[in-house]
Amino acid sequence: MEGSRLVGILTERDYARKIVLQGRASATTPVRTIMTSPVRTVGPEQRAKECMQLMHEHRFRHLPVVAGDEVLGVVSIGDLLKLVIEDQRHEIAALHNYIAS
Numbered sequence: 672m673e674g675s676r677l678v679g680i681l682t683e684r685d686y687a688r689k690i691v692l693q694g695r696a697s698a699t700t701p702v703r704t705i706m707t708s709p710v711r712t713v714g715p716e717q718r719a720k721e722c723m724q725l726m727h728e729h730r731f732r733h734l735p736v737v738a739g740d741e742v743l744g745v746v747s748i749g750d751l752l753k754l755v756i757e758d759q760r761h762e763i764a765a766l767h768n769y770i771a772s
Contacts, residue, residue, distance in 0.1 A: 675740050675742075676740045677710055677712065677737060677740075677742050678708055678709075679710060680706060680708075680710045680733060680745075682732070682733055686705065689704075690705060707731075710735055711725065711729060711734065713734055713736055713746075714736070715743055717736070719754050722734055722746055723748070723751045726748055732747060732749075733745050733746070
């Protein structure tokens, strides 16, 4: 962050690829040198399906949610998968009810 503006994101993948695999020391490596920047973001109105598509296309697992310059949160692929599973449960239950009636 620079003030309230998001300038990068640091994930476990960044750490593994840029610290561990390159033999750098965590204690002496500035975050700025290993973070992903610029960061792809979405607004709070973005649909979950669109977020999943964006994450799949660009091969990342964390997506900051931003309104203006304010970071509202981060959506993970796990969050989105939970939503898909819950939607499928509801659809299956509705189909079972339809078939049973």
